Structure formats: C-alpha cells, structure tokens
Amino acid sequence: MNSTFLFVLMIIAIVMTAGVIETYIKQRRKDAATDPELTATLERMEQLEERIRVLERIVTENRFDLKQQIDNL
Secondary structure (H helix, E strand, O other): OHHHHHHHHHHHHHHHHHHHHHHHHHHHHHHHHOOHHHHHHHHHHHHHHHHHHHHHHHHHOOOOOHHHHHHHO
C-alpha cells in the first residue's frame, strides 16, 4: 500500500511540474511576441529579404535593362 501511494504521488508531481513548465514556455513566447525591438527587427529583415529578391531577379534576367533597374534601387 505504501508503494502505491508513493507511485500516485510521483505521477501527480510529474503532471504538476509539466504544467508549470508549459505555462512558463507559453509566457516566454507571449513576451517575445510583444517585444517592440523584436518586431522592428523582423520588419527590417523583411525589407532586406525583398531587396535580396530584387537583386536576384536583376542578376538572373537579361542585361537589357540592368542599368535602369540598378538606378531604380
């Protein structure tokens, strides 16, 4: 009977610990999502990705209007 009680207590402790860890992880994600510095960095990354796409398109296209596209940048 004593070992059964200990087994049940261990299961309860494991479940409670998992709940606390899950809540902690969710809170960290929420904090990261509302961070203004993170938001600004992500916007800047999107701008840079768009510029890279334009440069890739310029490099892979014919050289016909290459000068004009570079001047437009």
